[in-house]
Amino acid sequence: MKKMLAGLAVALLSLALCFSSALAEDEIVFGETALITGVFGFAGGELHEGIVDYFNYTNENGGIRGHKIKHVFEDCGYKVDCSVAAFKKIQAEYKPLFYSGDSTGFMKAINPELKATENTLMSGVSYATNLTDAATYTRSFIIGPSYSDQMAILLTHAANEQPGAKIAIVHSDSGFGNDPIKAAKVKAKELGLDLVEVITTKSGSVDVTTDVLKLRRKNPDYVLFHGYVLTPINEFMQQMRDLGLKTKFMGTYWSSSELMIMKGGPSADGYLGVMHLNYFDMEKSPGKEWDAMRAYNLKVHPDKASRPNFYMFGWFQGMVWAEAIGRTLDAGKPLTAENLRATINAIENWDTGGIASVPVTFRNNSIPVGRIFRANIAKGRYEPVSETITIN
Amino acid sequence: MRIADAVSSYSDDEAIFRTRTQRVWMGILLACLLAFPFVVSPYLLFLGCLIGIAVISATGLNILVGLTGQISLGQGAFMGVGAYTSVWLANQFALSLAVTLPLAGLLTALVGVIVGLPSLRVKGLYLAIATMAASVILHFVFVHWESVTAGNLGLNLQHAKLFGMELDSDFKLYFVIIPLALIAVTGARNLLRTRIGRAFIAVRDRDISAEVLGVNLLRYKLLSFGLSSFYAGCAGALWAYFFKVITPESFPLEVSIFYLAAIIVGGMGTILGPILGAAFMTLVPEMLKVLTLLLEPIIANAQVHLAPMKGVVFGILIVGFLLFEPHGLAEIWRKIQRFFRLWPFKT
Numbered sequence: 191m192k193k194m195l196a197g198l199a200v201a202l203l204s205l206a207l208c209f210s211s212a213l214a215e216d217e218i219v220f221g222e223t224a225l226i227t228g229v230f231g232f233a234g235g236e237l238h239e240g241i242v243d244y245f246n247y248t249n250e251n252g253g254i255r256g257h258k259i260k261h262v263f264e265d266c267g268y269k270v271d272c273s274v275a276a277f278k279k280i281q282a283e284y285k286p287l288f289y290s291g292d293s294t295g296f297m298k299a300i301n302p303e304l305k306a307t308e309n310t311l312m313s314g315v316s317y318a319t320n321l322t323d324a325a326t327y328t329r330s331f332i333i334g335p336s337y338s339d340q341m342a343i344l345l346t347h348a349a350n351e352q353p354g355a356k357i358a359i360v361h362s363d364s365g366f367g368n369d370p371i372k373a374a375k376v377k378a379k380e381l382g383l384d385l386v387e388v389i390t391t392k393s394g395s396v397d398v399t400t401d402v403l404k405l406r407r408k409n410p411d412y413v414l415f416h417g418y419v420l421t422p423i424n425e426f427m428q429q430m431r432d433l434g435l436k437t438k439f440m441g442t443y444w445s446s447s448e449l450m451i452m453k454g455g456p457s458a459d460g461y462l463g464v465m466h467l468n469y470f471d472m473e474k475s476p477g478k479e480w481d482a483m484r485a486y487n488l489k490v491h492p493d494k495a496s497r498p499n500f501y502m503f504g505w506f507q508g509m510v511w512a513e514a515i516g517r518t519l520d521a522g523k524p525l526t527a528e529n530l531r532a533t534i535n536a537i538e539n540w541d542t543g544g545i546a547s548v549p550v551t552f553r554n555n556s557i558p559v560g561r562i563f564r565a566n567i568a569k570g571r572y573e574p575v576s577e578t579i580t581i582n
Numbered sequence: 583m584r585i586a587d588a589v590s591s592y593s594d595d596e597a598i599f600r601t602r603t604q605r606v607w608m609g610i611l612l613a614c615l616l617a618f619p620f621v622v623s624p625y626l627l628f629l630g631c632l633i634g635i636a637v638i639s640a641t642g643l644n645i646l647v648g649l650t651g652q653i654s655l656g657q658g659a660f661m662g663v664g665a666y667t668s669v670w671l672a673n674q675f676a677l678s679l680a681v682t683l684p685l686a687g688l689l690t691a692l693v694g695v696i697v698g699l700p701s702l703r704v705k706g707l708y709l710a711i712a713t714m715a716a717s718v719i720l721h722f723v724f725v726h727w728e729s730v731t732a733g734n735l736g737l738n739l740q741h742a743k744l745f746g747m748e749l750d751s752d753f754k755l756y757f758v759i760i761p762l763a764l765i766a767v768t769g770a771r772n773l774l775r776t777r778i779g780r781a782f783i784a785v786r787d788r789d790i791s792a793e794v795l796g797v798n799l800l801r802y803k804l805l806s807f808g809l810s811s812f813y814a815g816c817a818g819a820l821w822a823y824f825f826k827v828i829t830p831e832s833f834p835l836e837v838s839i840f841y842l843a844a845i846i847v848g849g850m851g852t853i854l855g856p857i858l859g860a861a862f863m864t865l866v867p868e869m870l871k872v873l874t875l876l877l878e879p880i881i882a883n884a885q886v887h888l889a890p891m892k893g894v895v896f897g898i899l900i901v902g903f904l905l906f907e908p909h910g911l912a913e914i915w916r917k918i919q920r921f922f923r924l925w926p927f928k929t
Contacts, residue, residue, distance in 0.1 A: 235886070238886070265871070265892075271825075274628065274825065275628055278625045282624045295832065363725065364734065
């Protein structure tokens with residue numbers, strides 16, 4: 191028995207020693223709480239691969255100004271307590287310069303801890319409006335327009351296309367779904383749009399018949415969806431088309447993915463999505479970085495000829511972090527949270543080589559810029575239909 | 583080898599620790615708990631605090647489900663009530679944790695008593711559905727009572743204050759959470775030795791017989807709901823101080839299922855069960871993560887490819903317990919104790 195226990199202890203110790211990875215001095219560490227499992231695993235897995243591929247691509251091309259990237263992550267399946275534990279573990283061991291959070295709840299919960307860390311900054315999958323409060327969230331930022339800004343961009347497009355148009359908003363009854371609604375009502379009024387209906391549904395609800403009848407009575411020119419990925423948007427669109435309504439449908443980032451084209455059905459044709467990134471599949475190349483990303487993806491994942499925009503999100507997030515570090519090093523400044531934060535705030539009209547669909551400018555912890563893309567079901571892709579829309 | 587425990591009075595027979603060995607081991611455990619935050623990494627300290635909170639809530643649920651036999655799927659929502667109460671009191675009146683914690687517990691106990699009213703007419707699965715419905719109603723309140731809960735945006739909380747000291751780290755909070763967990767467990771253990779505890783067990787074993795024997799079902803069922811909810815409220819308040827932010831999504835139905843699973847895996851109706859169950863349910867997912875990390879050099883990208891398997895393995899472990907040791911981890915622990923008590927004469 192004793193021999194067995196001793197053997198087991200030796201084996202475990204050897205295993206731990208073999209697999210423990212030392213950190214090279216010039217390495218820059220990025221941390222991530224990944225969303226590979228759980229309810230958002232379908233998006234989180236792609237996002238994670240986007241980050242990993244960008245880091246591998248950068249390392250293969252010499253790293254960031256000669257510094258190799260080390261990426262450490264843990265999957266937490268959208269559970270705040272697990273994410274906090276992962277953050278503490280990674281923080282204790284690696285002290286990463288940047289960390290990707292996996293939910294709004296986590297990013298809010300970790301804020302006091304984050305501010306107490308030596309030098310860690312955080313971005314992540316959240317576009318929550320209150321993360322743009324730069325006074326409270328001094329170490330967090332959003333890699334794109336906040337939900338309120340996304341709604342504002344959609345409303346601005348509607349106002350440009352059809353001044354005084356009748357608008358309806360359909361959103362889920364969740365933190366995610368309710369986030370931009372108050373701001374959207376104010377913005378609609380400011381733009382002279384006629385907000386005729388606001389409908390709240392359960393997330394993923396499919397019985398939308400009564401809500402569709404309400405919309406039929408109001409006959410809006412545009413319906414803005416927020417707080418969903420696909421369902422019940424497809425149900426709304428299908429039933430409204432069946433009733434002969436000519437309404438245009440719009441949606442925010444998470445519902446403007448390729449899923450809408452693949453599973454939205456014929457009624458999704460013409461669906462308008464707000465996007466600060468370009469899509470993986472475009473009719474013509476928007477830039478050199480976009481070409482490089484596609485080539486790298488095909489090189490390391492030959493079986494994945496196409497990618498949803500969640501992958502683009504991961505790649506872009508890695509790019510922003512690397513850009514902030516590169517610019518800070520170029521300025522001869524040490525890599526501290528204050529310097530990195532200042533660098534990010536100073537990013538103005540950054541050309542990402544076609545990864546972002548807009549010139550990237552940071553304001554109040556976010557990129558309040560976007561563009562409208564239209565779903566073309568026949569071609570199986572989104573096409574840009576607006577110029578850059580910036581929200582002040 | 584110890585072959586028997588000789589007791590010569592009823593008080594000795596009812597004592598929590600009946601032998602010197604038990605007292606020594608308890609002393610060692612307390613010393614380990616005291617030394618724990620000084621020797622472990624922040625990550626393990628975080629897990630230690632999380633287990634402490636889970637132990638309080640699981641112990642509370644065990645009073646209701648394990649001792650009184652009233653099934654509940656409302657523990658997560660009760661924790662939410664405690665969390666919102668403490669945060670609201672702390673934010674509005676700048677009250678210390680010493681005040682907000684008991685108030686959170688008391689208000690949650692009141693809510694628990696109201697939710698427990700259907701237990702007088704329904705039991706078993708019907709009661710589970712009734713408590714689940716209460717959980718949904720409370721979630722609705724968390725979302726829509728915006729003047730108090732700030733709706734979906736949630737509430738932030740500053741560092742807890744206790745006797746003028748700011749509890750601004752897990753290290754300091756540990757010394758609040760673990761003593762409270764010990765008090766909670768001791769309280770539950772003592773409860774078993776009282777008329778109330780015996781009445782709970784009588785209600786669980788056969789409520790009609792208990793009533794015939796003079797146990798007031800209305801009083802004891804509601805008391806059990808109240809006590810269990812008090813524990814949940816305190817655990818929720820500590821959770822809020824620990825994470826410093828609460829939203830309606832912090833306490834979904836899954837939290838209630840988590841605690842129900844914890845007491846089943848640990849061993850319902852025992853004092854040790856909820857402690858072991860809470861530790862098991864908190865630690866196993868973390869240990870599975872470490873395992874996938876260790877497999878990384880053997881299986882390329884193991885963390886990604888094996889991530890979905892963690893849930894499956896976790897589920898299999900729970901089913902395994904139900905099949906092979908339905909009395910839970912507490913029973914396994916008792917078997918180990920028995921083994922060493924008779925060792926080396928019987929193995």
